[in-house]
Amino acid sequence: MICVPKRKVPLRHTVVAALAALGSVLACGVSAAQPPSAPGAAEWSRPLDRSDLIPLAAKGYRLVYRTTGQNGEPQVSGGNIYLPEGAPPPGGWRVVSWGHGTSGIAQGCAPNLTGGMADTFNEIPQMSTYLAQGYAVAASDYIGLGAPGPYEYLAGRAEGHAVLDIVRAGRSVDPELSESVVLAGHSIGGHAVLFAARLAADYAPELDLRATLAFAPTSNVEDLITAISRPELAVPLPEGLQVRALMILAGLGRTQPDLHATDYLSDRGRQVLALAESGAGCLKSADAAVAGQPFGQLFAKPVADPALIAALRDYIAVPTTGYQGPLLLLQGGVDTVQPLPTTVLLQQQLQQGGTDSRLRLYPSATHFTLLPQARADTEAFLAQTLPSR
Known part of the structure; x- marks a missing residue:
């Protein structure tokens, strides 16, 4: 069911206004008590206003979509889809599904609803870089931050499901999106995309998952x-x-x-x-x-x-086996939020499990400067694993 509120509310004006838009969704019958639709079904969508688009996005959509919680229960999540300039390549825009860092645990604290939380982590420029390379970007809020439902901070399976299901939902709304996808995320978003990569083969087998980039992923906490x-x-x-x-x-x-x-x-x-x-x-x-x-x-x-x-x-523990596609871990040497030893240990655990994983270190990068410092390496990895055209 696609239910469009009568009044458009710019997402970045206030959290209260954005949640008012989501309240319109609830008025149309989307609730945890509703009989479940298939994971990835878009329950509601609307085009983003120009003021709601991130730089280099030609157009985009706000979605509320069906997904699956930590214990396998039906849930809903919110998220945004951004499309680059120009005509899509044959087969549609290849997709980067982005997992954002910690933004809070209260409903309405999703970066998509708050203008990127002043973009402390440099995540908006990162997503704009993907658009400049010719990829569409799917940015999940996770369950409970941008749509009704309980937010279970760092619940690995719930995060992973939400990161995968927004690609499915985006494809149901815009047929110009390809089934080919790379997962990328920072901090708890790195944790989310690692879980998504582990779950993908069984949970979303129709998606063509090529690779995963995890920037300072939460691990071994x-x-x-x-x-x-x-x-x-x-x-x-x-x-x-x-x-x-x-x-x-x-x-x-x-x-x-x-x-x-x-x-x-x-x-x-x-x-x-x-x-x-x-x-x-x-x-x-x-x-x-x-x-x-x-x-x-x-x-x-x-x-x-x-x-x-x-x-x-x-x-919470990051799986060490069973991944679909190669993994690239990226870590700052002076990160005090997710310290270097935790990611080095994760890389050792992945290698011991036989996972195709590599680690790139940036000695002067903090948790907040890692994304721009790693940009050249991530662009090359993307071009190698999933060319945009």
Whole structure:
């Protein structure tokens, strides 16, 4: 079902206005209680206004589409499709499906709805580069950030499904999109596209997945959380990690309520999590509340229950085998958000699993400057694995 609201609302004016547009979708009957459509079905679409397009996009669409949650349940997600200038090549525009970095956990905090969150990660120029090369770009919000539903932060299977299903939905709306796709993502988006690449063969076999690029992908944090979640830990941690750990436990708690994952948090931890869930500044308030503070103050007891640890690994741990197409990992040497050793360890794990994976290091790159520093290598990798024409 394609249900178009009567009034167009520019996506970047305010989050409230953008969600009002999504409320029009709900009025047309899209809800979690509705009988499920096939994953990748577009429930609603509209052309993007010129003011909503990123640089070098000739046109685009806002979508709400069907996808699949972490535990296999029907869900919906939002996202944008951007098309380059000119006529599509034979077979249609090849697609880069982009996974964005951390933007918050409250509904409405999707970068597609907030003008790129001031584009801290340089993601808009990255997507514009793909358009300049002649690729269409599909940019998922993930479940719950840009459409109704629960957002389960860093839930690997849910993210992966959303990244794949937006390509399916985009093709149903615009037949100029090809079935050939490369996955690319930064930070938690790198985590998302790695899961998508692992799931693709079984979940979306009609897509012609050629390769995956993962920029500073979130990885190997599950063991870190269990190791440092001691109330007596009195040292501050790198930027962003404290709030991310809380959001991971909150997401896990939503997928498996019986584990009571947030019971491990102290009163202070619950307060900071509530700030993040409120959407105040889309994480700015929560990050400010813990800046320079000891990590241990956020926990009432260590994360030590074997059942919880096993569930955490199932929820977040990056798969090391079974990938479709080659992987390229890209990592900054002075990244304090996703430190270099975690990605080096991931590369070792992938190689031990027999995965076709390679790692490119950029010694002076931070988490926020990696994308422009890696651009030449990623352009060459794209041209090699999926020529745009």
